[in-house]
Amino acid sequence: xxxxxxxxxxxxxxxxxxxxxxxxxxxxxxxxxxxxxxxxxxxxxxxxxxxxxxxxxxxxxxxxxxxxxxxxxxxxxxxxxxxxxxxxxxxxxxxxxxxxxxxxxxxxxxxxxxxxxxxxxxxxxxxxxxxxxxxxxxxxxxxxxxxxxxxxxxxxxxxxxxxxxxxxxxxxxxxxxxxxxxxxxxxxxxxxxxxxxxxxxxxxxxxxxx
Numbered sequence: 001x002x003x004x005x006x007x008x009x010x011x012x013x014x015x016x017x018x019x020x021x022x023x024x025x026x027x028x029x030x031x032x033x034x035x036x037x038x039x040x041x042x043x044x045x046x047x048x049x050x051x052x053x054x055x056x057x058x059x060x061x062x063x064x065x066x067x068x069x070x071x072x073x074x075x076x077x078x079x080x081x082x083x084x085x086x087x088x089x090x091x092x093x094x095x096x097x098x099x100x101x102x103x104x105x106x107x108x109x110x111x112x113x114x115x116x117x118x119x120x121x122x123x124x125x126x127x128x129x130x131x132x133x134x135x136x137x138x139x140x141x142x143x144x145x146x147x148x149x150x151x152x153x154x155x156x157x158x159x160x161x162x163x164x165x166x167x168x169x170x171x172x173x174x175x176x177x178x179x180x181x182x183x184x185x186x187x188x189x190x191x192x193x194x195x196x197x198x199x200x201x202x203x204x205x206x207x208x209x210x
Contacts, residue, residue, distance in 0.1 A: 042207045044155050045143055045188035045197070046109040046181045054203055056110030057094040059103050065203075067110075069095065072131045075112035075179035077145055080105055084147050086114055086177045088129065109181070109205055113137075115144060115167040116178040123163045136180070137163040141187035141197060145205075146175035153207060157189040157196040 047067070048055040056074050058065040069091025076089045080103065089097075094110065097103050113126035113136070123137050139162050146154040154175055158166045163180055170178050187197035188204065 042155050043188070043190045043204045044145065044181065044207075045186055045203065046205045047111055047203045048182045049186070049203060056112075057089075057091060057098075057108055058110070058203060059098065059106060059108035061107055062104045064098055070110070074110050074130050075114040075126065076108060076110045077179060078103070079107045079153075083151060084153055086117075086147065086179050088114065088126075107205070109203075111181040112179055113163075114177070114179045115163050116146065116170060116175055119171065119176050121164055121167045121171075123167055136183075139165075140184050142166050142180060142183040143187045143189050143197065144170065144178050144180050146170045146173075146178035148174045149176055150174070155189055155191070155207075157187060159187075159196075 047058050050068075053068040054065065055068050056070050057076065058067050071090060071092070073088045073090050076087050076094065078085050078087060089110070094108070113123065113130045113132050115121065115123045115126070117126075127134070127137055139160050142156075142158045142161065142163055144156045144158075144163075144166055146156065148154055154170070154173060156166060156170055156178075158169070161169075166180075167178065182203075185198065189196045
């Protein structure tokens with residue numbers, strides 16, 4: 001029973017059913033772009049995790065999942081009423097939004113750093129603002145979430161590439177804004193039967209079409 005409860009805690013999912021994303025596009029062996037199709041739900045790993053605590057804010061359809069609030073600014077993906085955006089918020093700022101009811105229907109994840117803003121590579125700038133060590137941006141397994149010019153969510157997995165290389169690849173698919181999520185050994189991305197990274201996410205975002 002204890003083992004089962006532990007697994008439940010480690011693999012709890014955030015679920016949203018607000019967006020329609022377009023297609024499934026495989027790239028070369030180092031990059032995989034996986035976008036949502038009507039019959040292939042996407043699951044992607046999200047928040048960082050440390051000693052059984054989810055780091056940063058996690059909100060599932062307006063309901064806050066127990067999290068450890070961060071005192072510094074972090075990239076925050078907000079999905080609400082069919083739209084997605086990325087803001088840079090502290091834990092305190094996020095709690096104010098929850099208290100004020102700003103996110104009463106939203107799904108929110110907090111990870112970082114932001115890697116694209118208005119179509120520009122901001123990896124190094126945001127690494128410093130969000131207080132990440134340089135190791136976070138070096139070549140490794142990375143997963144990221146992007147928002148295209150048309151407002152669609154896109155999901156990327158890369159292996160053996162830096163975050164700047166991943167950001168540049170995302171630009172070629174029309175992504176304007178993007179953020180990194182928990183990577184390295186925690187990287188996970190699934191679309192249908194296609195899985196990249198570890199077999200199960202620590203905390204995953206499940207995206208389905210309306």
